[in-house]
Amino acid sequence: MRLTGGQIVAQYLISEGMPYLFGVPGHGNTALLDAFVDHRDEINVVQAIHEQGAAHMADAYYRVARRVCGVFTSIGPGAANTAMGVANAYIDSIPLLLLTGSVHTYMRGRGVLQELERTHWANFPRMMEPVVKRWWQPSRVDQLPNVLHLAYNVMLGGRQGPAYIDFPMDLQAETAEIESLPNPVTRRASGRTHGDPELVERAAKLLCGAQRPLIIAGGGATASQAAAEIAQLAELLGAPVTVTWMGKGIIPEDHPLYAWPCGDLGSISGNTLASEADVILAVGCRFTDRTASSFRRGVTFNIPPAKLVHIDLDPYEIGKNYPVELGIVGDAKATLGDLLGSVRAFRKSASDYRNSSYFNHLTELKAQWQEALRPMREDDRAPMTISRALVELRRVLERDAIVVTGAGNPQSQVFTEFPVYGPAQHITAGGFSAMGFEVPGAIGAKLAAPNKQVAAIVGDGSFLQTVQELSMAAQYDIPVLFVVMNNFGWECIKNLQSTQFGPDRIIATNFKKPDGTPFSANLADIAKGFGCFGERVDQPADVGAAVGRALDSGRPGVVELLCSRELPYSGLTATGWWDVTVPAYHREKRAKYEAARSEEALT
Ligand SMILES: Cc1ncc(C[n+]2csc(CCOP(=O)(O)OP(=O)(O)O)c2C)c(N)n1
Ligand SMILES: [Mg+2]
Numbered sequence: 001m002r003l004t005g006g007q008i009v010a011q012y013l014i015s016e017g018m019p020y021l022f023g024v025p026g027h028g029n030t031a032l033l034d035a036f037v038d039h040r041d042e043i044n045v046v047q048a049i050h051e052q053g054a055a056h057m058a059d060a061y062y063r064v065a066r067r068v069c070g071v072f073t074s075i076g077p078g079a080a081n082t083a084m085g086v087a088n089a090y091i092d093s094i095p096l097l098l099l100t101g102s103v104h105t106y107m108r109g110r111g112v113l114q115e116l117e118r119t120h121w122a123n124f125p126r127m128m129e130p131v132v133k134r135w136w137q138p139s140r141v142d143q144l145p146n147v148l149h150l151a152y153n154v155m156l157g158g159r160q161g162p163a164y165i166d167f168p169m170d171l172q173a174e175t176a177e178i179e180s181l182p183n184p185v186t187r188r189a190s191g192r193t194h195g196d197p198e199l200v201e202r203a204a205k206l207l208c209g210a211q212r213p214l215i216i217a218g219g220g221a222t223a224s225q226a227a228a229e230i231a232q233l234a235e236l237l238g239a240p241v242t243v244t245w246m247g248k249g250i251i252p253e254d255h256p257l258y259a260w261p262c263g264d265l266g267s268i269s270g271n272t273l274a275s276e277a278d279v280i281l282a283v284g285c286r287f288t289d290r291t292a293s294s295f296r297r298g299v300t301f302n303i304p305p306a307k308l309v310h311i312d313l314d315p316y317e318i319g320k321n322y323p324v325e326l327g328i329v330g331d332a333k334a335t336l337g338d339l340l341g342s343v344r345a346f347r348k349s350a351s352d353y354r355n356s357s358y359f360n361h362l363t364e365l366k367a368q369w370q371e372a373l374r375p376m377r378e379d380d381r382a383p384m385t386i387s388r389a390l391v392e393l394r395r396v397l398e399r400d401a402i403v404v405t406g407a408g409n410p411q412s413q414v415f416t417e418f419p420v421y422g423p424a425q426h427i428t429a430g431g432f433s434a435m436g437f438e439v440p441g442a443i444g445a446k447l448a449a450p451n452k453q454v455a456a457i458v459g460d461g462s463f464l465q466t467v468q469e470l471s472m473a474a475q476y477d478i479p480v481l482f483v484v485m486n487n488f489g490w491e492c493i494k495n496l497q498s499t500q501f502g503p504d505r506i507i508a509t510n511f512k513k514p515d516g517t518p519f520s521a522n523l524a525d526i527a528k529g530f531g532c533f534g535e536r537v538d539q540p541a542d543v544g545a546a547v548g549r550a551l552d553s554g555r556p557g558v559v560e561l562l563c564s565r566e567l568p569y570s571g572l573t574a575t576g577w578w579d580v581t582v583p584a585y586h587r588e589k590r591a592k593y594e595a596a597r598s599e600e601a602l603t
Contacts, residue, residue, distance in 0.1 A: 003178050005141045005171040006035030009099070012148045014042045016184050018097075019067050020447060021045045022054035024081075026074020028101025028114065031172035033072070046476065048440065049468040051078050055085020056437050056466070057444030058096040063427045064402060064448035066225075068095050068155060075101040075169075076114025079124050084434060087131040089162050091431035092219055092246060095155035096162045098132065100124065104170040105139050125166045135164035141176035149187040157189045159314040160223060192224070194338055195311060195330030203281070203309045203326050204342030210279035212358060213239040216262065218291070219246030219430060220284015220312055221332045227423045229336035230283065231255065236343050238353025239281070240362045242270040244291045245415055246430040247284070253419035256354070259362060260369055262300050263291040264578035265412045268372060269365035271575050274300045279325075282310045284332045287321040288431070294579035295321065297601045311335050323603055372573050373417055383562040384540040385569050386410060386485050390418045392543035393455070393483060396551075401453035402427060402445050406437030408459035409492045410485050413572050418457075436465035439482060443473050446480045453481065453551065460486040460511075460520060467526065473556035474531040480556050481547065482527070487563040487570055488518045495571045500582055501589065503567075510565075518565070527558030536560045 003011070009032060013021070021043060025033055036045045048054035051073045058069035071086075073079045079100035089096050102122050103112055109121035116123045125135045134154045136147045151163040194200075207213050215237075217230055227250050234241045234251070240259035241251045251258050260267035262274040274280070275298050285291065293299035307325035310318050311332060318327035328335060353359050376387035386409055397403075399421050405411040406429045420426045427445050429437035442456035463484045473480055494509035511519045527534030533553040537546045543561060550557030564570045579600065582593040 001178055002175045004031070004035060004173055004175050005144055005167070006032040006173065008141070008144045008178065008181065009148065009167070010035040010039050010043070012145065012181050013070060014039060015181060016152060017067065018043055018070055019065070020058070020061060021070040021072050022048050022057045023072030024048060024051050024054065024074065024078050026078050026101060028075030028078070028169060029072055029099070029167070029172070031169060032099065032101070032167060047472065049472050050466065051081035052085045052436060053440035053466050053469040053472065055082045055089065055096065055098070056440035057447070059085060059089040059094050060404065060427050060441035060444035061448040062094050062096060064424050064445045067448070068097060068152070069444075070097040070099055073100045074114070075103065076116070076124065080127065083128065083131065084436065086128060086162050086164075088429050088432040088434045088437060090131040090133075092429070093160050093223060094162070095160045097151060097155065098128070098162055098164040100164070100166050101172075102137060102166040102168045105168045106170065122166070122168070125164065128164055131162065132164040133161040135166065137166040137168070138171060139168070141171050141174055142178065144171070145178060145182050149182040149184060152184060153187065153189055192331040192334035193313060193329070195328035195335035197338065199326050199328045200335060200338045201342050203328065204339055204346055206279055206307060206309060206325065207237055207239070207281060208343060208346045210237075212273070212276055212278045213237050213281065214259070214273055214277035214279070215239050215241045215281045215283065216243070216274070216285050216291075217241060217247035217250045217283050218244040218285030221247055221250050222423055223284065224313075224332040224334070225423065226283065226333040226336050227251065229333055229340060233336055233340055233343065235353065236340065236347065238351070238356055238359060240269075240273050242266075242274060244285055244288070244430070245428050248415060248428070249420045249423045249426040252421040254421065256359070257362070260366065261416050262576070264293045264576035265290065265416055265572070265574050266293075266300065266576045267416055268369040268575050269362065271300050272365050273362065275302050277306050279307045279309065282308060283336065284312055286317050289579065292321065293576035294600055295602055296577045296596065296599045298599070299577045376569070376573060377417075379569065380540060381564065381569060382538045382540065383487070383564045386413050386563055386572070387417055388540045389483070389485060389543055389561050389563065390414065390457075392540060393457070393547060394418060396544045396547050397455060398453050400425060401455060402449060404428070404438050404442040404445055404454065404456045406441065406458065407433045407435040407462050408490070409572055410457045410459050410462075412492065414457050416572070416574075435462040438462055439466045440469045442480045442482065443469060443478055446478050455481040455483055457483050458485070459491065460484055460488065460523065461490045463523065470527060470530040470532050470556060470558070478556055479554055481550050482556070482558045483547065484523050484558060484560045485563045486520055486523060486560050487565050488512070488520045489565070491565065491570050495567060496580055498567060500580055501586055523560040524558055531555075533557030534560070536562065538562045
């Protein structure tokens with residue numbers, strides 16, 4: 001059969017079951033888009049307002065439904081607009097397929113509209129190279145079938161991530177004789193990688209002999225859908241489970257063994273247990289500075305002397321930040337399944353962890369954490385604390401609601417304060433902590449789970465970075481809830497300035513008029529302008545009812561909550577350490593900072 005490049009792409013993506021293509025058109029991809037006109041019932045081609053939003057939608061869709069979406073853009077600026085979204089997906093190992101329009105192969109290097117060509121013709125892909133697993137720039141139509149199935153293998157195989165095809169305009173329109181398109185089934189690497197059985201057995205022995213075992217679950221545990229294995233292993237070992245941003249939700253957060261997060265934002269229970277553990281089982285976790293309190297010894301981890309068993313699909317992560325007792329390369333679910341078998345073989349009788357003193361210790365620490373949060377949670381002031389707002393929100397959302405966060409205090413506080421009860425219910429921009437993820441991310445999540453409540457929990461600053469996607473939500477009638485914590489500024493950064501450098505060192509973090517009066521647009525009114533539900537709330541007691549009205553509206557709805565701008569009420573309760581540098585001229589504060597920093601151990 002003779003097919004155009006556009007037809008090959010359309011038909012192949014349909015054969016892969018791609019549910020959505022998000023993007024923005026331009027002259028650089030009209031010939032590609034034309035091929036989808038004949039397939040309207042088989043794949044949804046959806047317009048975002050901005051290409052960053054399109055990428056976040058595809059990213060969040062995958063996190064919820066584990067189905068790959070595509071992102072289409074024109075050449076040049078449209079392609080460049082995806083950089084943030086694709087980088088966000090890459091750092092969190094989330095697959096998406098980026099398709100950008102590219103210069104006609106026969107005009108490469110002539111400097112056509114939107115071509116980057118001064119160091120190499122059609123050079124845009126090199127801007128994306130650090131944030132995709134692999135990229136292609138085909139120069140013949142008949143290369144496309146091969147490129148497409150390879151792109152899927154790259155996205156889905158091993159440690160997952162985005163793949164990228166820069167698609168010349170002539171190839172979109174011209175034909176080649178194709179015998180048949182590749183069958184995805186016969187081209188896909190399949191199966192899960194099991195860890196070395198000998199190492200797994202040694203890990204089981206070590207964990208069974210531990211006095212204070214601890215499990216830390218990261219994005220790799222989430223990606224491999226290892227929730228059941230994590231819970232079973234925790235129960236068998238009586239091991240508390242702490243999480244990273246990307247691991248949150250892997251265990252229901254009312255599970256008796258859930259220890260709450262560790263790290264610089266972490267909880268009393270998460271950090272105390274992490275620092276006291278004698279054997280730590282890390283599953284798909286990179287040990288970032290946020291998780292490890294910038295490696296300051298004893299604040300979160302003490303490795304060594306604690307013995308680390310590290311399971312990861314990517315050998316590069318093993319031993320990167322902490323030395324291991326056992327580094328096991330393997331898929332989390334498969335390897336934990338094997339580990340469970342070995343632990344069961346060692347454990348003669350199943351002991352009830354609830355009777356142990358270690359469990360009592362965990363329970364006591366968890367109570368301390370809840371007690372530490374209580375003042376901010378119960379506070380009645382207006383503008384309200386974010387902690388109180390989260391309590392009111394949790395009360396009205398369903399147990400399986402999906403929350404989406406991106407950056408700022410809302411992201412941090414949802415992480416440590418807001419319980420979720422299952423995997424894929426906490427969708428966050430983890431490694432990139434990207435402002436602007438929340439609004440399009442929540443739209444992508446809602447498309448992936450139309451029957452669940454989906455709420456973006458977002459700061460005013462972050463909201464404004466991608467607010468235009470409200471238009472897209474209104475256009476397509478996607479009933480997402482957007483809860484905006486409006487504190488008139490980049491509050492978490494303002495708080496850092498204040499606590500690290502002094503209250504008189506605030507710069508570029510408040511939104512205010514030249515005369516000093518605080519400034520914010522009325523975000524609820526903005527929502528109404530887009531055709532969404534909008535309501536501004538200033539009293540914390542009114543949050544639940546307003547959220548209820550937004551959900552009942554059946555429309556995308558913005559509930560704008562006026563939040564405190566005064567420390568400590570504008571801040572969060574954190575127990576770890578984060579290395580945020582202090583200028584040398586702040587002598588006393590610098591000395592204190594240096595003393596703390598001297599306890600960091602980059603082993
Ligand atoms: C795109 C991007 N730019 C800058 C930052 C740095 N940053 C992290 S949080 C934050 C402020 C967030 O403000 P807002 O969303 O209003 O939340 P708040 O902390 O005020 O509650 C900034 C500027 C970032 N994470 N992402
Ligand atoms: Mg703010």
